[in-house]
């Protein structure tokens with residue numbers, strides 16, 4: 411498994427240097443992972459301004 415990175419802006423977890431969702435920088439220094447399977451029903455997704463399904467980091471530095 412490759413090193414996973416998380417977007418500094420939207421916290422989306424990806425393997426690439428730039429976020430596929432918002433185009434922001436990604437960081438290797440992140441903690442916590444949540445999986446959003448239905449962003450329309452998830453209160454957490456709303457709170458984090460998430461509008462796609464996927465894995466998200468709780469904290470990104």
Ligand SMILES: [Zn+2]
Pocket residue numbers: 417418419420421422429430431432433434
């Ligand atoms: Zn992003």
